[in-house]
Amino acid sequence: MTSRPRLLLGAYTCNPTLGSEPFVGWNRVAQAARFGDVDVILCAEPGELELLAEAVESEGIAGRVRFHNVPHTAAERAFQRVPGGFYPTYRRWQRRAFRLAHRLHAERPFDLAHQVTFCGYREPGDLWRLDAPFVWGPVGGTQNTPAAFLDIGSRSMAVTERVRTVLNGIQLRGRRVRRAAEAAEVLLAANSTGKRDLERATGATVRQLLETGTDGVGEAKRWADREPGPFRLLWAGQLIPTKGLRLALAALADLREAARHGGPEVELIVVGDGPERDLLTGVPDVDWRGWMPRAELIELYAHADAFAFTSLRDTSGNVMLEALSAGLPVIYLDHQGAADVCSPSCGRPIPVTSPDEVIRYLVEAVTALASDPVGYDRRSRGAIARARELCWRANGDAVNALYAEVLGLDTPPGGDGAARPEADASLAGLLDRSAPSLEGERCLTPS
Numbered sequence: 001m002t003s004r005p006r007l008l009l010g011a012y013t014c015n016p017t018l019g020s021e022p023f024v025g026w027n028r029v030a031q032a033a034r035f036g037d038v039d040v041i042l043c044a045e046p047g048e049l050e051l052l053a054e055a056v057e058s059e060g061i062a063g064r065v066r067f068h069n070v071p072h073t074a075a076e077r078a079f080q081r082v083p084g085g086f087y088p089t090y091r092r093w094q095r096r097a098f099r100l101a102h103r104l105h106a107e108r109p110f111d112l113a114h115q116v117t118f119c120g121y122r123e124p125g126d127l128w129r130l131d132a133p134f135v136w137g138p139v140g141g142t143q144n145t146p147a148a149f150l151d152i153g154s155r156s157m158a159v160t161e162r163v164r165t166v167l168n169g170i171q172l173r174g175r176r177v178r179r180a181a182e183a184a185e186v187l188l189a190a191n192s193t194g195k196r197d198l199e200r201a202t203g204a205t206v207r208q209l210l211e212t213g214t215d216g217v218g219e220a221k222r223w224a225d226r227e228p229g230p231f232r233l234l235w236a237g238q239l240i241p242t243k244g245l246r247l248a249l250a251a252l253a254d255l256r257e258a259a260r261h262g263g264p265e266v267e268l269i270v271v272g273d274g275p276e277r278d279l280l281t282g283v284p285d286v287d288w289r290g291w292m293p294r295a296e297l298i299e300l301y302a303h304a305d306a307f308a309f310t311s312l313r314d315t316s317g318n319v320m321l322e323a324l325s326a327g328l329p330v331i332y333l334d335h336q337g338a339a340d341v342c343s344p345s346c347g348r349p350i351p352v353t354s355p356d357e358v359i360r361y362l363v364e365a366v367t368a369l370a371s372d373p374v375g376y377d378r379r380s381r382g383a384i385a386r387a388r389e390l391c392w393r394a395n396g397d398a399v400n401a402l403y404a405e406v407l408g409l410d411t412p413p414g415g416d417g418a419a420r421p422e423a424d425a426s427l428a429g430l431l432d433r434s435a436p437s438l439e440g441e442r443c444l445t446p447s
Helices: 020-032 048-059 074-080 086-107 155-171 175-183 192-202 245-259 275-280 294-303 318-325 336-341 355-370 373-389 392-407 425-431 440-444
Strands: 006-011 037-042 065-069 112-117 134-139 186-189 231-236 266-271 286-290 306-309 330-333 347-350
Touching: 006 020, 006 086, 020 037, 020 048, 020 112, 020 392, 037 086, 048 065, 074 086, 112 392, 134 175, 134 192, 134 392, 175 192, 186 192, 186 392, 192 336, 231 245, 231 294, 231 355, 245 266, 245 275, 245 355, 266 294, 275 286, 294 318, 306 318, 306 355, 318 330, 318 336, 318 373, 330 336, 330 355, 347 355, 347 373, 355 373
Parallel strands: 006 037, 006 112, 037 065, 112 134, 134 186, 231 266, 231 306, 266 286, 306 330, 330 347
Antiparallel strands: none
């Protein structure tokens, strides 16, 4: 292959200024453009195409990327607001997106198609039906709320999560999921739970790679430089039962009692909004900030001492990666994606056993972290090292190496230097928590 490969990316949502799925979509596009010429099929919101045009220009990849917008119809947008209406409209959109993909492929064939966002496994799209090698993922969403924690929220949450667990067992074995998995040259799971579940359900070979990445990795914190006052513990996310805020609040109450007997003073900063915000009314030592733009949240990380990630069900957790990038040690529930991202070198793992025990472990972890300056500094350095391992540049290198493997190339075109992986070597460092850190320059240099 003498020219740059032609890649087709299915990125339903793609926006460099937002977090979560839109940010993942954008970074997949930016990293793929280092490998080849990229056509992107997306569902753009008003103003997003202009924003993306500016982004590819500033990234220096304007000549390598073309966006093809397939907007929702007015009826689809209305139906999406109906409970349970999202997936039927998303499925209809995927059918229209495939018709466009098929036409583009007939006009000038693509060398490879990659389904990027949404990252959930339930709807694989239709790009696997093209006569081109197909890459799917990384995908997540197979994890369930642990049974022992189903009753810590509202009754509706318990019912919803039980139904979701049953549906996961059914949908993982659904016809479209199995057919897409069988068609994929490469199927990527975003965490070890998803890898296990997809392999069991589909019989396919599944590789593991985080679906997201870090950017703007900063410097490690030093206990000696922290602002005086209470130990500032930051929590960020939607205020819904599965994010586990109730566990953090219960732990804070015990920490407040312990402070009366000589324990460290702790302040909890909560960023987010949602149905459970009334929980915060009148709770002492909670500084509730509500929703804030991502740029403001990044600044807030600099003023916090540690980050609490108490999610009961999450593929990975972008806020956790942002915290690591700011040098914040992370106190995290040791399961699902969080267990793949973090380790004792950059935080304090909490065994996921029962609500009462998790609350006790949270109290112990915060107390230990706030009482051990040497250990705090070591974990902050570990957070920066882990963030560098998980930067978007390294993640893009891994995916581009997979593209090269699928297309039979020894190295990706363009001189980026990401070699063809042997026995998944390029993927292992991104999720092997004992792997040595990548050099910071590799992660921080613009692509």
